[in-house]
Amino acid sequence: MASQVTILGVAGSLRKQSYNKGALRAAQGLVPPGAKLEIFDIAGIPGFNQDEEKSPPPKVIELKSRIRAAGAILLCTPEYNYSIPGVLKNAIDWASRPYGDSAWNGKPVAIMGASVGAFGTMRAQYHLRQCFVFLNMEAVLQPEVAIAGAADMFDAEGNLTDAKAKELISQLLKNLVAKAR
Ligand code: FNR
Numbered sequence: 001m002a003s004q005v006t007i008l009g010v011a012g013s014l015r016k017q018s019y020n021k022g023a024l025r026a027a028q029g030l031v032p033p034g035a036k037l038e039i040f041d042i043a044g045i046p047g048f049n050q051d052e053e054k055s056p057p058p059k060v061i062e063l064k065s066r067i068r069a070a071g072a073i074l075l076c077t078p079e080y081n082y083s084i085p086g087v088l089k090n091a092i093d094w095a096s097r098p099y100g101d102s103a104w105n106g107k108p109v110a111i112m113g114a115s116v117g118a119f120g121t122m123r124a125q126y127h128l129r130q131c132f133v134f135l136n137m138e139a140v141l142q143p144e145v146a147i148a149g150a151a152d153m154f155d156a157e158g159n160l161t162d163a164k165a166k167e168l169i170s171q172l173l174k175n176l177v178a179k180a181r
Contacts, residue, residue: 005034008040009027020077024039035177048097072176074111076111080124102136111125114154143171
């Protein structure tokens with residue numbers, strides 16, 4: 001039997017009613033058999049300071065250990081000003097340091113995102129893919145999951161309702177788990 005794969009999901013928004021947090025919750029119900037998706041909330045991680053990278057704050061220690069315990073990573077992020085939200089980039093930077101001790105190294109990763117705009121976070125997603133080169137993370141290329149016009153894709157409780165988006169997330173998770181195995 002294939003081994004169990006734990007996916008660590010991280011949302012790039014701190015907002016309580018975040019569409020991206022909603023999409024991650026939806027993904028938890030769409031993981032293929034033999035896998036589970038745990039969510040790590042990056043709220044409370046202070047701004048990165050290289051002076052502190054060798055004695056990072058407790059939340060960063062926890063993030064690094066959760067990344068290391070996971071077989072795969074799923075990032076679900078909005079785009080801010082056509083790029084990666086600062087809170088997500090900040091978490092990525094913390095967990096990549098100090099040099100030679102990056103928790104991300106070699107991890108398979110998939111990206112998805114929801115935005116109220118028409119391009120569904122694709123610009124942030126491409127910027128993340130650029131980071132994966134230096135982080136040595138193996139990114140799933142297809143399908144690209146970009147939930148545009150998010151206000152119409154979620155219900156009042158922030159749950160993803162769009163069938164096509166759910167189908168794409170299922171396929172993305174299948175491909176991520178296959179890569180992790
Ligand atoms: C945005 N938003 C946005 N949307 C977009 O499609 N392209 C963009 O470049 C931006 N830029 C941007 C910058 C900042 C600072 C904010 C706060 C918002 C809108 C964004 O898609 C919307 O706020 C989403 O609801 C954010 O995702 P969450 O918080 O719902 O997950």
